[in-house]
Every structure is written in C-alpha cells, then in structure tokens.
Amino acid sequence: MVLAQLGGSISRALQQMSNATVIDEKVLNECLNEISRALLQSDVQFRMVRDMQSNIKKIVNLDDLATGHNKRRIIQQAVFNELCKMLDPGKPSFTPKKGKTSVIMFVGLQGSGKTTTCTKYAYYHQKKGWKPALVCADTFRAGAFDQLKQNATKAKIPFYGSYMESDPVKIAAEGVERFKKENCDLIIVDTSGRHKQEAALFEEMRQVSEATKPDLVIFVMDSSIGQAAFDQAQAFKQSVAVGAVIITKMDGHAKGGGALSAVAATKSPVIFIGTGEHMDEFEIFDVKPFVSRLLGMGDWSGFMDKIHEVVPTDQQPELLQKLSEGTFTLRLMYEQFQNIMKMGPIGQVFSMLPGFSAELMPKGHEKESQAKIKRYMTMMDSMTNAELDSTNPKLMTESRIIRIARGSGRTVRDVMEMIEEYKRLAKIWSKMKGLKIPKKGDMSALSRSMNAQHMSKVLPPQMLKQIGGMGGLQSLMKQMGSNKDMASMFGGLGGLGESMVSRLR
Numbered sequence: 037m038v039l040a041q042l043g044g045s046i047s048r049a050l051q052q053m054s055n056a057t058v059i060d061e062k063v064l065n066e067c068l069n070e071i072s073r074a075l076l077q078s079d080v081q082f083r084m085v086r087d088m089q090s091n092i093k094k095i096v097n098l099d100d101l102a103t104g105h106n107k108r109r110i111i112q113q114a115v116f117n118e119l120c121k122m123l124d125p126g127k128p129s130f131t132p133k134k135g136k137t138s139v140i141m142f143v144g145l146q147g148s149g150k151t152t153t154c155t156k157y158a159y160y161h162q163k164k165g166w167k168p169a170l171v172c173a174d175t176f177r178a179g180a181f182d183q184l185k186q187n188a189t190k191a192k193i194p195f196y197g198s199y200m201e202s203d204p205v206k207i208a209a210e211g212v213e214r215f216k217k218e219n220c221d222l223i224i225v226d227t228s229g230r231h232k233q234e235a236a237l238f239e240e241m242r243q244v245s246e247a248t249k250p251d252l253v254i255f256v257m258d259s260s261i262g263q264a265a266f267d268q269a270q271a272f273k274q275s276v277a278v279g280a281v282i283i284t285k286m287d288g289h290a291k292g293g294g295a296l297s298a299v300a301a302t303k304s305p306v307i308f309i310g311t312g313e314h315m316d317e318f319e320i321f322d323v324k325p326f327v328s329r330l331l332g333m334g335d336w337s338g339f340m341d342k343i344h345e346v347v348p349t350d351q352q353p354e355l356l357q358k359l360s361e362g363t364f365t366l367r368l369m370y371e372q373f374q375n376i377m378k379m380g381p382i383g384q385v386f387s388m389l390p391g392f393s394a395e396l397m398p399k400g401h402e403k404e405s406q407a408k409i410k411r412y413m414t415m416m417d418s419m420t421n422a423e424l425d426s427t428n429p430k431l432m433t434e435s436r437i438i439r440i441a442r443g444s445g446r447t448v449r450d451v452m453e454m455i456e457e458y459k460r461l462a463k464i465w466s467k468m469k470g471l472k473i474p475k476k477g478d479m480s481a482l483s484r485s486m487n488a489q490h491m492s493k494v495l496p497p498q499m500l501k502q503i504g505g506m507g508g509l510q511s512l513m514k515q516m517g518s519n520k521d522m523a524s525m526f527g528g529l530g531g532l533g534e535s536m537v538s539r540l541r
C-alpha cells in the first residue's frame with residue numbers, strides 16, 4: 037500500500053464513522069480497527085499501531101464528550117495527533133549553521149540512495165548560499181567514487197576521494213581535514229552501504245565516525261524497505277550516533293510505513309525526503325503538513341512555500357491574486373507551463389494540491405510529459421488574446437478549435453485534449469476561491485497572533501462552513517491547544533483537501 041493509499045484508507049474510515057448517526061463505542065472501534073489495518077498493511081510496526089489505538093481510546097472518551105461537540109472532528113484530530121507523534125521523536129536534530137563548519141556523515145543500507153542523497157543534500161544547501169563539499173569514503177562499491185564525482189561535478193560542488201586508497205577511514209579523515217582548511221561550512225561524508233549482518237562493515241563505519249567526529253549522522257532509508265525498517269535502523273543506531281533520518285524514493289510505489297518505524301527505532305526525526313532521481317527532487321520534511329497530506333487534507337503552507345520558491349518573484353503577487361479569485365485562464369496555464377519548463381522537474385508547486393500534478397506529469401514519464409506540455413504550448417501560441425484570457429470554456433467553439441489545430445499543425449483531437457486538461461486544472465483551481473493568502477514570512481506571524489477571528493478571515497468560506505462556522509472553529513482551536521499547531525494544520529482544517537480529493541476521484 038503506498039502512502040497515498042494509506043491516507044485514503046484512513047480518511048475513508050473517518051468518513052464512514054461520520055456517516056453513522058450516533059458515534060458510540062462500537063462505531064469508534066470499527067473506525068480504529070480500520071485505521072490499524074491500513075497502517076499494518078503499510079508496514080508500520082504492530083506495537084506502534086497497538087499503542088496508537090489505545091492512546092486514541094484514552095483521549096476520546098465518548099461519554100465525556102458533551103453533546104454538541106463535533107465527535108468526528110475530535111476523533112480525526114486524535115488520529116492526526118497520534119500519527120504526528122509517531123513521526124516526531126520529540127527532539128529536533130542537530131541543525132548545521134551557515135558559515136560554521138559542520139561534518140555530516142551519511143550511513144545506510146546498500147542501494148538505499150545514500151550517494152544520490154548526499155549530493156541532493158549538498159545541492160540543497162548550496163542553493164541557499166552554503167559552501168558544501170563531498171567526501172567519498174565508500175571504498176567498498178566499485179564505481180561509488182565515480183558516481184559521487186559525476187554528481188558533484190554536475191552541481192559544481194568540491195569533492196574528495198581516491199581510486200588508489202582502500203582505507204575509508206583514511207580518506208574520510210583526509211577529506212574532512214582538507215575541506216575544513218578550505219573553510220567549507222558543510223562537509224558531507226558518504227560511507228559504504230552496509231547490511232546489519234555485515235559486522236566488519238559496521239565496525240568500519242564506527243571507525244569513520246570516530247575519525248571524522250561528525251556533528252550529525254544521517255541514516256538514509258529507502259521507503260520501500262517495509263517491516264525490516266525497524267531492525268535495520270536500530271542496528272545502525274547501535275553502532276553510530278544516528279541523529280536524523282532521510283527517506284528516499286518516496287515517489288515510488290513504496291508502502292512507506294517503514295518511515296514511521298525508522299523514526300521509532302532511531303528516536304531521530306525525518307529531516308528530508310527524496311522524491312525522485314534528480315538533484316532537486318528533495319524536500320524538507322515537516323511532520324504536520326506531511327500527516328495532513330497523508331490524510332488527504334492538503335498542505336497549504338507547503339504549497340505557499342513552493343509558490344515562493346518556484347514561481348518568479350515578479351509573477352507571485354499576480355498568481356496568488358488569481359488563486360484567491362479562483363479564476364484560471366489558458367494564459368495562466370501557459371505561464372505555469374513556462375515556469376515548469378524552466379524549472380525542469382515538475383509538479384513542485386501543484387504536487388502540494390491533492391490530485392494536481394500526478395495526472396499531468398506522472399512520475400517516471402517526465403519526458404513524455406514535457407513533450408505534452410510543449411505540444412500544448414504550441415497550440416496555445418495559435419490562440420488569440422481573447423481566447424487565452426477567457427474563463428469561459430464555451431468560447432472554444434468548433435471553428436476556433438479547427439483554426440487553432442491548423443495554425444499549430446496539430447489535429448483537432450490534440451486541441452480538444454489540451455482544452456480538457458485546461459478544464460481539469462480550472463476545476464481544481466476554482467476550489468481555491470476565497471483563500472486569503474498570507475505573504476511570505478507571514479505564516480509564522482500568523483501562527484503567533486492567530487485567534488479564531490483571524491483564522492476565519494484567512495480561510496475560504498466553504499472551508500469555514502465545513503468546520504461548523506465560527507463556533508466550530510473556536511472549539512477546534514481550543515482542542516488543538518497551540519496556535520503553532522494551527523498554522524501547520526492550516527491545510528488540514530475542515531478537511532477541505534479531503535473533500536477536494538473525493539470530488540476529484
């Protein structure tokens with residue numbers, strides 16, 4: 037079961053429960069059993085699932101809930117909190133500081149994506165103005181140094197390694213020493229992939245750690261590892277001081293539940309996830325927005341960050357304005373396609389919205405998708421301004437479609453396909469209507485100052501209605517306790533995303 041399916045199953049269990057006229061113990065138990073089944077099928081450890089179930093039961097005391105309280109919301113909130121608790125070890129990992137040298141050592145199983153992730157991590161920081169460097173202490177796998185060298189050269193990141201030297205401890209120490217002298221602020225040490233049965237390799241890993249004295253050891257884990265995750269992660273933790281986890285291949289068909297187990301085994305937070313083979317398919321991991329997305333609740337704060345990151349600054353206010361108006365024109369689609377083509381790997385903005393990018397650009401089909409977008413753009417080049425700026429799909433009459441097809445050298449069918457795609461995107465876009473979008477940096481200000489009054493102003497009316505108006509919002513905020521939680525739950529409120537997904541299905 038992939039994570040999205042897990043989210044879908046949990047949402048469905050909650051939905052079924054809310055369809056019941058009375059939520060009593062039996063209904064609650066059925067719902068929790070359904071959720072537990074979904075988690076177990078996703079490879080989450082049995083013990084964790086059992087604990088979660090009993091915790092929710094402790095929190096949700098049906099008798100104590102006065103009538104009038106929204107039981108479904110309270111239960112949904114408890115599920116949300118428990119999933120967050122599973123992924124949150126309660127203490128943040130060491131965070132390197134720009135300008136101050138930090139040594140970061142990467143460990144993980146063979147083929148987990150460690151070498152790729154080292155470069156992604158370096159590249160991510162380099163883009164933010166850091167001075168990273170890569171050290172290849174993997175002397176076990178032939179070709180590891182070449183791979184790192186190739187990636188590093190592509191990203192213009194200094195690297196260190198050797199074809200001759202077979203002692204990884206020596207290479208690691210020399211590399212770290214050299215880059216310290218060169219004032220690099222992020223020295224990343226890639227080590228050999230190993231398996232928990234390989235005692236010698238574990239000993240070697242311990243020695244590399246001793247020689248380089250890393251500020252942080254990152255355990256890289258393939259999301260498809262499944263139930264073995266807990267034991268493997270624990271074996272690494274017992275040999276070196278793992279302080280953070282990065283989960284790779286989240287774009288694949290992995291069950292992903294192993295991620296939860298790795299957090300439990302290492303008592304370390306997940307800090308990033310890998311979402312593809314490319315250098316920039318790498319995302320910061322935040323527990324609450326992740327769980328929110330997992331439960332099909334959307335992730336507004338991530339979505340906003342992506343808009344700020346991906347869309348050129350001068351286009352942002354206009355795009356946000358149009359987003360809150362809910363109007364989507366072919367010109368807007370054209371402009372977004374332009375951004376996508378410039379940015380390379382796609383879907384970064386829209387992937388935050390349930391159902392958006394997956395269909396337009398399915399993973400693994402980037403080439404075809406890019407070609408499709410180019411084709412759409414050629415056809416749009418043959419459109420008039422009136423056609424591009426219209427929000428009325430009826431404007432696209434048969435004669436216009438034939439003209440566009442002729443003008444762009446494509447078939448009528450191609451033009452119709454493009455218009456269908458436009459309609460699909462416009463439909464999703466229209467759901468955004470009424471969202472008052474905070475400016476960059478305002479999210480934290482919002483979270484500090486937010487009360488129900490503020491919140492009600494930011495939310496789209498349909499979302500507010502789903503929560504149960506001001507009264508519902510106030511009680512929800514009371515349950516959540518902290519305003520900070522509220523901001524990260526921004527997307528989760530009222531289950532807008534949830535209903536959005538079901539509407540899109």
Ligand SMILES: Nc1nc2c(ncn2[C@@H]2O[C@H](COP(=O)(O)OP(=O)(O)OP(=O)(O)O)[C@@H](O)[C@H]2O)c(=O)[nH]1
Nearest residue numbers: 146147148149150151152229284285310311312313
């Ligand atoms: N789809 C996808 N593939 C990934 C991701 N991260 C890494 N890979 C691929 O996974 C494969 C293994 O990655 P490597 O970086 O070579 O793995 P490694 O852990 O360094 O391998 P060892 O040196 O044997 O330990 C490569 O084909 C990568 O392109 C990801 O997030 N998504």
